[in-house]
Structure formats: C-alpha cells, structure tokens
Amino acid sequence: MSETTTCREPLRLMAVHAHPDDESSKGAATMARYAAEGVEVLVVTCTGGERGDILNPAMDRPEIKADLPAVRMEEMAEARRILGVEQQWLGFVDSGLPEGDPLPPLPEGCFGLQPLEVASEPLVRAVREFRPHVVLTYDDNGGYPHPDHIMTHRVSVEAFEAAGDPDRYPGTGAPWQPLKLYYHMTFHHDRFIAEHKAMIDAGLESPYAEMLQRWEDRPMKWEITTKVPCADYFEVRDRALIAHATQIDPNGPFFACPTDLKRKAWPTEDYHLARSLVDTELPEDDLFAGVHEVQEKVCLP
Numbered sequence: 001m002s003e004t005t006t007c008r009e010p011l012r013l014m015a016v017h018a019h020p021d022d023e024s025s026k027g028a029a030t031m032a033r034y035a036a037e038g039v040e041v042l043v044v045t046c047t048g049g050e051r052g053d054i055l056n057p058a059m060d061r062p063e064i065k066a067d068l069p070a071v072r073m074e075e076m077a078e079a080r081r082i083l084g085v086e087q088q089w090l091g092f093v094d095s096g097l098p099e100g101d102p103l104p105p106l107p108e109g110c111f112g113l114q115p116l117e118v119a120s121e122p123l124v125r126a127v128r129e130f131r132p133h134v135v136l137t138y139d140d141n142g143g144y145p146h147p148d149h150i151m152t153h154r155v156s157v158e159a160f161e162a163a164g165d166p167d168r169y170p171g172t173g174a175p176w177q178p179l180k181l182y183y184h185m186t187f188h189h190d191r192f193i194a195e196h197k198a199m200i201d202a203g204l205e206s207p208y209a210e211m212l213q214r215w216e217d218r219p220m221k222w223e224i225t226t227k228v229p230c231a232d233y234f235e236v237r238d239r240a241l242i243a244h245a246t247q248i249d250p251n252g253p254f255f256a257c258p259t260d261l262k263r264k265a266w267p268t269e270d271y272h273l274a275r276s277l278v279d280t281e282l283p284e285d286d287l288f289a290g291v292h293e294v295q296e297k298v299c300l301p
Helices: 028-036 062-066 068-083 116-130 147-162 189-201 209-214 231-243 259-265 291-295
Strands: 005-007 012-017 040-047 086-092 134-137 180-184 226-229 268-276 297-299
Touching: 012 028, 012 116, 012 147, 028 040, 028 068, 028 226, 028 231, 040 068, 040 116, 040 147, 062 068, 068 086, 068 231, 086 116, 116 147, 134 147, 147 180, 147 268, 189 209, 189 259, 231 259
Parallel strands: 012 040, 012 134, 040 086, 134 180
Antiparallel strands: 005 297, 180 268, 226 268
C-alpha cells in the first residue's frame, strides 16, 4: 500500500490599509505574530498619506513638511521591517480629511473619488498575485469616517468577491478566491474600559476617563467574532507605530497605558468575520480557523 502524506502550502494573510501608519495601529501585533509563525503577510497601502497632518510636534519642521510623501514612505519601510511583513503600494493619492460645515469637496483625482472599478483593479491584481487565504480590512464606516478608509472597505470587499471570478477584471492575473474576510474591531468600548480599570488599579492616572464619559452607549454594529491572542507582540506593534514618527507622538495617547498592563487587561486584537467560504465555529481565536482543513490535501508519493 502506498503511503500518503499531508501537504500544506504556506498560509497567506493580506491586510489592506488606507495610509501608511494604519497597519501599525490596527492589527499590527496580529500580523507580527503570524509572520513569526511562518505565515506570509502582505500589507497593501492604498495611498501615500500625502495629505496627512504632522501629528508629532517633534517632527513638525519645514524640511519634513516639504518632503512629507518621501518621509512617509521611509517610515513605512521601517515599520514593515519591524513587523516582519511585506508591503505594497497601490499608488492612489490621499484624499485628506475634509473639515467644515458643510464639508468641502474632496480634491480632484484623490482615492476617495475614484470609480469603484478603477480603485479596485490594482487590489484585485494584488490578490491574484499574492493569493491570500485571509484578507483584513475596515468595516463599512472605515473604522472612522475618513473617505480613504471608507473607500478601502469598498475596494477590499470588491476584490474579495471579484478576484476569484475569471470574467471580472481581465488582464489582472489568474483568478484566486480568498477564503475569509475580516473587519478590524480595534478601538471598542470593552477594551478601553479594561485598560482604564487596569491603570486605576495600578494607581496610575488614566487618559481614558474623559473619553469614556463621552462615549455614546449603543450596540456595536459589528460583533466581535474573533479574538487573536498576540500580547507577546505588543512591543513590536509599539515599535512599528513609533517608526511612523510624523504621525505618532511617543508621548501621546497610544502609549498612555503601559504595555505590561495592556497585556493583562486585553491580550488580543479583535475582528469581525464578515465573509467566510470555509466552515468555522464562532467565537474564533485564529484568523485561519477552517482554512487549515481546506488547505490540506492528500499527496501520493
């Protein structure tokens, strides 16, 4: 009788983000953990963040402002190195965050104004080239209503649904169907409550008190279905964030709660399973739950 062996190709995870630095504030510890475990991880960045503000006072200098697009590309390269992932630019132009009442129109040619098929085509191409099993993106509100985040959601859903169809987006490579699509559920009430309590219990002043008082108590639109344990990679996440020096003030609110308290208070990064073509049981603790079984195949010698 011939022996059989179980064959398994490398698992692949794609995270689609609007701007450089978004990958380090949402899901970074998850990506670092999976990359360390041998998963191939690709960050796709839709825009260059050209219209972003400089949020770190130490970097608010004329020479930085004059060359912000190049600076942000260098920051992204360093964050990618720290996380241990690959990264690809889609090449669209940052829409900026409009302010005012009424809101001003978005700049001509920006990402947020692209027709859906135009904005989605390079992402479909990236999916077909990289062949991810799992895709991470934002919910339909973009996580927060920045036009680039909302467009990132739209193109991610479009690519997930179209990349496996040979009749859609011809000329962008051989069809590939991802198996699961998740939304980031990074900044939610329960997490902030847990970190706030951990700081109070440790005798520290919590920066979350005022925010929690203003928090509107309403049900989450998207439930948390998946909690990925990744506390061992919170320090890596912090270093990747700090690499985006124009965007992240190391003395700012992202780092107000000490890392050791974060590990104890909320040791996961959280997601909503939005699409799945594999069987899985909720709640999950692994983005690849159900993928392992589908991926395995019997190989004859």
